[in-house]
Amino acid sequence: MDEKIISRVDLMKICKDVIDKGNTLLTPGAADYYVVKDISDIILDTSALPSKISHKSYVFPRTEPVLYYKRSKNDVQLIDINIDSKKIVILGAKPCDANSINIMKHLFNWDHSDEFFNKRANNFMVIGLMCSHFDEYCFCTSVRSSPVSEKGSDLFLIPVDINNYALKIITEKGKEFISPYSGYLKPGDEKNSKLITENVRQPEAAFDSSEVYEWLGENFESPKWEGVGNLCLSCAQCAFVCSVCHCFDITDEDYSYTEGRRMKNWDGCQFGNFTLHASGHNPRDIQSKRYRQRVNHKFRYYVDRFGEILCTGCGRCSRGCPVSIDIKEIVSNCNDNQKEFLK
Amino acid sequence: MNELIKHAKELLEKGEVAAVIGYRQVSEKRTKPVIITEPEETRALVFNEYCLNNLAVYLTKARIKLLGRKNNKSFKLAITAKPCDVHSIVALIQENQIDRDKIHIISFNCHGVVKDFGFDFNGDNLSSKCITCETHKPLYYDKLLGEVKETPQARDSALERIKEIERMPHNERFEFFRSEFDKCIKCYACRAVCPLCYCQRCITDKTIPCWIETSSHQRGNFAWNVIRAFHLSGRCTGCGECDRVCPADIPLSLINRKMTIEANNLFSFVSGRSLETPTLVGSFNEKDNDELFM
Amino acid sequence: MDKQNWEPKIVAFVCNWCTYTGADLAGTSRLKYPANCKLIRVMCSGSIDPVFILKAFERGADGVLVSGCHPNDCHYNAGNFHARRRWDFFHKLLDFIGIEKGRLQFSWISASEGKKFADVITKVTEDIKAMGQFTSYKKMNSEFTVDFPADLAELEEPVLQESFDKETVK
Ligand code: SF4
Ligand code: SF4
Ligand code: SF4
Ligand code: SF4
Ligand code: SF4
Numbered sequence: 094m095d096e097k098i099i100s101r102v103d104l105m106k107i108c109k110d111v112i113d114k115g116n117t118l119l120t121p122g123a124a125d126y127y128v129v130k131d132i133s134d135i136i137l138d139t140s141a142l143p144s145k146i147s148h149k150s151y152v153f154p155r156t157e158p159v160l161y162y163k164r165s166k167n168d169v170q171l172i173d174i175n176i177d178s179k180k181i182v183i184l185g186a187k188p189c190d191a192n193s194i195n196i197m198k199h200l201f202n203w204d205h206s207d208e209f210f211n212k213r214a215n216n217f218m219v220i221g222l223m224c225s226h227f228d229e230y231c232f233c234t235s236v237r238s239s240p241v242s243e244k245g246s247d248l249f250l251i252p253v254d255i256n257n258y259a260l261k262i263i264t265e266k267g268k269e270f271i272s273p274y275s276g277y278l279k280p281g282d283e284k285n286s287k288l289i290t291e292n293v294r295q296p297e298a299a300f301d302s303s304e305v306y307e308w309l310g311e312n313f314e315s316p317k318w319e320g321v322g323n324l325c326l327s328c329a330q331c332a333f334v335c336s337v338c339h340c341f342d343i344t345d346e347d348y349s350y351t352e353g354r355r356m357k358n359w360d361g362c363q364f365g366n367f368t369l370h371a372s373g374h375n376p377r378d379i380q381s382k383r384y385r386q387r388v389n390h391k392f393r394y395y396v397d398r399f400g401e402i403l404c405t406g407c408g409r410c411s412r413g414c415p416v417s418i419d420i421k422e423i424v425s426n427c428n429d430n431q432k433e434f435l436k
Numbered sequence: 437m438n439e440l441i442k443h444a445k446e447l448l449e450k451g452e453v454a455a456v457i458g459y460r461q462v463s464e465k466r467t468k469p470v471i472i473t474e475p476e477e478t479r480a481l482v483f484n485e486y487c488l489n490n491l492a493v494y495l496t497k498a499r500i501k502l503l504g505r506k507n508n509k510s511f512k513l514a515i516t517a518k519p520c521d522v523h524s525i526v527a528l529i530q531e532n533q534i535d536r537d538k539i540h541i542i543s544f545n546c547h548g549v550v551k552d553f554g555f556d557f558n559g560d561n562l563s564s565k566c567i568t569c570e571t572h573k574p575l576y577y578d579k580l581l582g583e584v585k586e587t588p589q590a591r592d593s594a595l596e597r598i599k600e601i602e603r604m605p606h607n608e609r610f611e612f613f614r615s616e617f618d619k620c621i622k623c624y625a626c627r628a629v630c631p632l633c634y635c636q637r638c639i640t641d642k643t644i645p646c647w648i649e650t651s652s653h654q655r656g657n658f659a660w661n662v663i664r665a666f667h668l669s670g671r672c673t674g675c676g677e678c679d680r681v682c683p684a685d686i687p688l689s690l691i692n693r694k695m696t697i698e699a700n701n702l703f704s705f706v707s708g709r710s711l712e713t714p715t716l717v718g719s720f721n722e723k724d725n726d727e728l729f730m
Numbered sequence: 731m732d733k734q735n736w737e738p739k740i741v742a743f744v745c746n747w748c749t750y751t752g753a754d755l756a757g758t759s760r761l762k763y764p765a766n767c768k769l770i771r772v773m774c775s776g777s778i779d780p781v782f783i784l785k786a787f788e789r790g791a792d793g794v795l796v797s798g799c800h801p802n803d804c805h806y807n808a809g810n811f812h813a814r815r816r817w818d819f820f821h822k823l824l825d826f827i828g829i830e831k832g833r834l835q836f837s838w839i840s841a842s843e844g845k846k847f848a849d850v851i852t853k854v855t856e857d858i859k860a861m862g863q864f865t866s867y868k869k870m871n872s873e874f875t876v877d878f879p880a881d882l883a884e885l886e887e888p889v890l891q892e893s894f895d896k897e898t899v900k
Contacts, residue, residue: 124685125619145683146621155621156651158874229463323471323499328628333621334683344643344650354874356651359621366641379499415629415681416489417468417553601826610828610866639781647781654870659784662827666780669819691826698822703815717819720811722801725818730837730850 095262096281101137103277104250104258108132108184110274116180119148121187126151129184137185139252140226143407147336151181152194152213153201155333158354159209159343165351178212182270185222185250189233189407192245193336194219199399200339209357218270221246223289227296230408232421235298238406241290251286259286300425302392302402308427309393313385321423322381324416329361331387331410331420337403340367362386392424439581440516441478443542447514448475453540454511455503457494459487466553469494473503483516483582485549485557489629490675491515492524495534496634504538514540518549519574520565523673523708524631526576530708530715531671533634543574544582552680559588564689565676567592575709597687598694614654617661619684622652626664626678626688632671639663661686669695670716673708738858740767740793741786742851743778745810748799748840755844763848764855767795774798776809780820783834787867793833793858797850800838810838832857833864 109132111118118129121141126148129135161172183191194214201210224240233239243249247267251259259281262268271278332338342360347353360367363384368377377383395403404420411419440458447453459467460480467486471494472478494500495515504511517525522543528534548557548566555561567590574580601609624640627633640648640660648663649656665688672692679689699705702725705716744750750771756763772778775798783794796817804810817836825831835857837850 124683145685150621156653156656320471323503324469326493326625326628328623328625328681330623330625330628330681330683333623342650344646346646346649346651358651361623364624366637413625413681413683415625415677417462417466419462604828606825606828606830607866608828609826613827614866614870647779647785653873655788655873658870659781659788662784662823663781666820666823669823670815691823694826695819695823698819702818702822717812717815720808720815722811724811724814726801726814728817728821728836729814730835730853 095268096283096286097260097262097278098253098257098281099260099277099279100257102256103274105132105135107274107277108135111180111182116182117151119151119181119183120185121148121190126183135184137222137250139223141187142226142228142231142412143187143189143409145409145413146334147193147407147409148183148186148190149193149197149336149339152217153197153210153339153341153359155359157209157357159357161352161354162345163352174209176209176212178216180216180218181213182218182220184220186219186246187407188221188224188240188242188244188246189231189238189405190336191219191221192238192242193405195245196337196401196403196405197339199395199401203398218266219246219248220267221249223249223251223293225293227294228408228412230411230419230421231296231406232299232408233406234296235300235421235425236302236402236404236406240293240295251289253285253289259289261286299421300427302396305392305424305427306396309389312427313389318381318385321384321418322379325363325380325384325418326415327363327365327380327383328415329363329367330413330415331418332361332363333359334409334413336405336407336409362390388420388423391420440481440483440542443579443581444472444478444481444514444516445475447540448473448478452512453514454506455500456481456514456516456542457491457500458516458542459483459489459491461486465550465555471500471503481516483544485547486553487516487518488549488553488563488680490521490524490631490677491517492521492528492631492675493629493677495525495528495539496631501534510538512538512540514542516542516544517574517577518546519543519571520546520569520673520675522574522576523571524675525708526711527632527671527673527708527715528634529711531632531718536711540579541574541577542579542581543577545580545584546572546574546582547585547587557588559590562588562590563676564592564594565674568595576711594690594693597690598697601690613661614658616686617657618654619686620652620657620661620682621684622650622657622660623683625681625683629677629681630668631675631677632668632673633664639667661688661691664688665691665695668692670699670703670705671707672696736863738766738792738855738863739790740795740854740858741791742767742769742795742797742854743772743775743782744769744795744839745775745798745805746771746773747805748803749797749837749847751841752839752843752847755841756847757844759844761844761848763851766855766858767851774804774806774809775813776804776806776811778813780816783820787829787833787864788871790868790871792861792864793835793854795835795837795850795854797837797839800840803840828866830861832861 119126120129120135121144125144125146158174163170201207243263247264249261253259340360342358345353345355369375391403444456456472458481460470461482462468465486469489504513529536549563550557550561551563648659676689786794798810835854839847
């Protein structure tokens, strides 16, 4: 792995160049990842908490047309969508968020490869930033990540002093991106940045994900689900802000009798009618079953299928939950059958 | 808080209620709802400036109502409610969602809550509903606890904001709300936390025909937010929960507040303040304002 | 479209018992009024949901008229009283979020008021003409639109139109 030193000023010059070339530059704010218009807005704060809403909408938009249609007496004609595949650079992605596209990729390339997702994902350039602050909801270290994890980043920044960053070049994509700017790079020393990353305060691991995996397999019918089912309000805020939740719904929108478009919209498993069948039967008819699905999907089914935990440990869902249901608390109370999830 | 615990424990022990819906402390500046059915567990109950949730929302949930039915007998449910949450309970009783006889209201002399978890309690961080609150003592209750304390003073910036919007010309206003609503991700958290959004099937879930597009594009978001605001007009008790939980930070309470002001101007009605007056949209008066009609 | 030739699109939701019958009377009395209003007959002004109005705007209406029986004349006794409260609110809400009062208008027209019907339609049409196209709402429609290629535009007449025609002929 290659390590360089870059000054903040030079980094901003690169950012300016990215914007001037007509590419999208994203950076995390308090509420959302937002598109940078003016580089003086860029903060690059290692001590910021994950934004309220994740950046997933840039690779998996909350709503997008997948085709247009026009029907006539005996025919339907379809028009494909050409998605614009602008390069998107995320500057200062939290280490938890940086890996989210990699995690979602499995799903979107499983039995069918989703060209919408792939086109956007391939155009993503992730510049991660080390994280130096966590709160009661963060648990990246429990889901095989950490505040200094480079997983998912193409380039990774570690602040070495007030004006300089150590820049690690992780992937080929990152190398390609940075090569035109090699004039800004000074040789770095891995020892320096290692000293910093080793001393970063990390949240203590709250649970062992393999134990959770086992427990979930054996406790599908556990009465413990009912307690959390009673409290949860079925809003699916948790799924919508999550950086790796990826359920969607397909719906047709007519412009008129003859033309319309087919939309792909976010959906969430906590909604009561998420699994409602046309017959009226609902296999997940009560909230406890829906919550069980959420935890199982994240910590068991996804692991079964793709070998990854469908959770980055960012804690967004818990921070934003209207009734403060904390997924970390629930998962870490799994193993103890004596203990309720939430007491 | 010993009084609260003692009272709740007594209720459960004597079998007067089947469950107590209350708050428990999870960290210094955060509480969480808890539903207690065992007398022993009542020790977790608290009431303080960090009890933000409006627990009345639970009273509308079928599964919580079911807790009140044991061995073919029906029991009361006890709920700890701030005076403003009592307004929601009153509105629910008025709309025939719950029975007054089936609810045991434990309320408090309240001096305000913080605007969100994690803030210190003072004038700057006072929840905006508390700034204009006129009922620091609940209007209805079965048990009143807590001592009377002074509410910190604060500026009513929400009203200033409304006035500011009203001064804008129409196209600017439209642009303002369009861009605010555009941020909506359609998580429906605003609906889930609202005690008065109790519809078994919300209009936005009815898709044949599709009145409100489920897509979260500008048009769909605009329709959803306007209809949500309209369905709560004259019914919203101003608890501010929708605004607090919106992950996109859309100022939902501005619209709710404005419509509450209008309801008061037009019909001298504020939702959830009295068990005697009928609901606003469920009733009419032959002398209602007719100016609008040609 | 240039400004001179632009004609507003107006949707009128009218109740079956009074306003619609009033429109009939206007017709049989051979009264003249602008042809911009598309009437949609509903059973009672109390059955008009605000989502109808938003839908009309979504589908490109420049203005909407809601009309029913005069107070105390409702075929269902109180439908229009309930409607009146609802519209009092709804129009305040629309006003607050930036939809001018003139875009959504209301009237009471009885079955015997053919003249009033013609006058109201004329007035609403003129008001909306003066306000111009409802571009701010229409802009939201263009978020994801596509220009259908010309060869597609020449498809045969729509299926639905046909069944619709059959129904009305019957
Ligand atoms: S955000 Fe909380 S209340 Fe809403 S569905 Fe998720 S866990 Fe339930
Ligand atoms: S489940 Fe929660 S903690 Fe895990 S990635 Fe999603 S939002 Fe973050
Ligand atoms: S609309 Fe919002 S403020 Fe009004 S009652 Fe519902 S949650 Fe409370
Ligand atoms: S938005 Fe309207 S229809 Fe939907 S739950 Fe609320 S009150 Fe009911
Ligand atoms: S809570 Fe906010 S983002 Fe979610 S649906 Fe309501 S307005 Fe939209």
